[in-house]
Amino acid sequence: MSVERPVVFRNGLVLTMDDAHTVLPGADVLVIGGRIAEVGHHLSAPDDAEEIDASGGIVMPGMIDTHRHLWQTAMRGYGTDWTLTQYFVWYYLESGRHFRPEDIHAGNLLGAIEAIDAGVTTTVDWSHGLQTPQHADAAVDALEAVPGRFVLAYGNIQQGPWEWTTSDGFRDFHRRRVENGRLAGFQLAFDVTGDPAFPEKAAFEVARELGVNVTTHAGVWGATNDEGIRLMYENGFMTPGTVYVHAATLSSDSYHRIAATGGSVSVSTESEQSAGQGYPPTWQLRRHGVPVSLSMDTSVWWSGDLFSAMRTTLSADRSREHLEAHGRQETVTHHALRAEQVVDWATRGGAKALGLDAELGALAPGRKADVVLIKNDDSPAMFPILNAYGHVVFQAQRGDVHTVVIDGRVVKRDGKLVGVDLDAARSKVSSTVDHLRETLGEEAWLKGQNPDLPQSELFDNPYQYTDYSAGEAQWKH
């Protein structure tokens, strides 16, 4: 990326997320040549530096999402009432194959813009709709059109990983767009079903040969389990840098294997809570010393920002601690998980998971300049800021993202995206929605987003002698 004009954030509450988690009130952050030059008080800046007033706001490193199916952003909110079952039927079995390269492009474009707008400066595009190399080209074209950092996790749910990873088309794509491209990183994205024949072995061998990491949905209720982990371990494929997504229904033994081999887990709390992969596992991961990063999974249910990921992750972890304690007739008097740790997972945790922690994840001299200013003078929720980490996790939201700098370049200023064509993304996504709606037919389209409601039983209430179910209250006696 090009080298931009210097930028200096003035007088902000700076969460450096450096090794000591230094917090500096009323401090400046100076960016020169795409890197953090200095963090401190009353910094002198070059004459041509752009001055950004950060007073009343929080300055922090750009957030990092380690697992998002960006292509599905074209279907934003469609699966609101889905479980994982409807998701699998819709994308894997019935409708996913109707996505043309331009549809992958449209979803990626909108999702990539959404990420940077929300202060997510690095996103792993867990792109498992790449049915052909043309689809993959379309995905990367979109990522390269948006000024953020994107890691492509290449996948294809329409074939076995042993098929697409060994195809000439994939190899050619890798040479053209990865070895000679502008991506921030590259992973292979596929799941290990636990089939004792371990057909995924061939795909792991390709990853090893190319020197790239694997990211895999592991510990997903009804889909992947301890057997997949065991097969990976016994075949020597649980390598450092492997990212295990969800890891919500695994045994202690599998968590030990992940921790011992240098892997990490990408936790998508909102997804695990609603779709049913298993209980959000941070309460277990902490006990097993497994490194954590955060992710949003897919905008087919939830918006793509890490504020909600941080908030739900902290809440789900505490919720579980209370529940477990109450089961033992005990009371939790002190929380084990703090907001500070969750902000760490959203920044440093993501950088570590991607092997980019020497460059990203902290505001420290020499690091690449991915900086977010959270500030909203019109919001009553942005004052007073007494607990900086708590404010990021429990008070702030994506509308409070005031300024975003990526690689030293201002991509959002005063709450407005800079140099990004949102209208073009909007019109491409509209075409994709029209295409899918036409291809599926109106009945299937409507049925797809309205799953049948299961029978649920209403308990008889012995204290209730008024029947409110009728149009107006009726005395029973």
Ligand SMILES: [Zn+2]
């Ligand atoms: Zn996923």
